[in-house]
Amino acid sequence: MAAPALIALAHGSRDPRSAQTITALVTEVRAMRPDLRIEPAFLELSKPSFHTVVDRLVKAGYDEIVVVPLLLTEAYHAKVDVPEAIAEAAARHATTGQGLQIRATRILGLESCFLEVLDLRMREALKDARVRELDALVLAAAGSTDPLANQAVARLARVWGTHHKLPVTAAFASSSPPATGEAVRAFRAEGRRHIAVASLFLAPGFLPDRAKELALEAGAVAVSEPLGAHEEIARVVLARYAVGAVELVPV
Template sequence: MTAPALVALAHGSRDPRSAATIKALVDEVKAMRPDLKVEPAFLELSRPSFQTVVDRLVKAGHEEIVVVPLLLTQAYHAKVDVPGAIAEASARHEGVKFHATSILGLEAQFLEVLDVRMREALKASRVRELDALVLAAAGSSDPLANQAVARLARVWGTRHKLPVTAAFASAAPPAAGEAVRAFRAEGRRHVAVASLFLAPGFLPDRAAELALEAGAVAVSEPLGAHPELARTILARYAVGAVELVPV
């Protein structure tokens, strides 16, 4: 029996670096499970689109598809866009079984990836001292999504015994620059900013720009293609594949 296909579904961006990063992450997944059919897809702005990938998989004979949303927070895209895309695909392909897994989310192990990216940024900026951290995320009109980022920031701060503030690139205060300025107003001069984004694009670029203007000593790159994220995608897939098995 053929295992269900895995579609890693990202939001998409006009920035080509975003799609390239998502595809590199999917390559990590493929390297870990070469036996699976694994495809990247995007809700909008990037190619290939979700519907195009589904059409291709169905044409190739796949009758079961597990969709892993590459989203960090349970906000609008997860609650509306992903279910809508799957409903459209289901309507177009009767008889094909689809299952959307939980989003990637904000797993504690992602702090390991944050630390890797932060060490890279500190090394590049020749920074050896820190007295505060900012965790910059996309931001959402959904307060629960923002609270999840704030909780992760507190865990990260405890891990490094440093004060940490969550900041947002859209929809909610404070912006990354505001968070940096607030720490500097307290007399903290060595403030670094971590980019809690999956891939490069307008929002992480804007957050980095504002942070550096405000005096941040370093800004890390987004999480990007990392084995820890690939393992989480496969863990979500494993649960989703089981959900497709008839009881």
């Protein structure tokens, strides 16, 4: 009996760099578990679509699928878009009599191990900008109308700041203040001049680009790239899959 297939489900973007990054992350996951059928998919804007991938797997004979949402916070996409997509796929294949079992796991979330990836991207940015001194940090994330999602980012920012013994503030690219530029200017108003911004995004796209633009305009000395494809993130994807696969086993 084949193990359940794994769909790594991202939101999607018009920016082709986003899909390229997600595909690279899936390549990392496949390298760790070459025995599994692992596919990238997107809710919208990028290809392949989620329903296309589900159909492809069903056609290949898979009747169990574990979906790992590649989302960092429990916001609208996690609470609404993903459950709706799962329900629609299950209902559509229920009418064919193929008995598809499909289950979404917890989102990636904000695991503490992601701070290692964040630090790696920040070191790369500081090296490129030839920056050797910092006196403040900004953690830039997408932002949400859900205050709990923003609070999760703020908590991670505090942990990150404690680790580096530097003041850190969370900033958001949409839906909630402060924007990255505002956060940088607030630190500069305190007399701090060496402020770097870390991009707490999984992949490149409009929001990370906008956050970077505003930060640099406000005087940030460096802005890191998004987390991207990394083995630590791949390990979390597989950890989520393992739990989801167990939940598919009949009690």
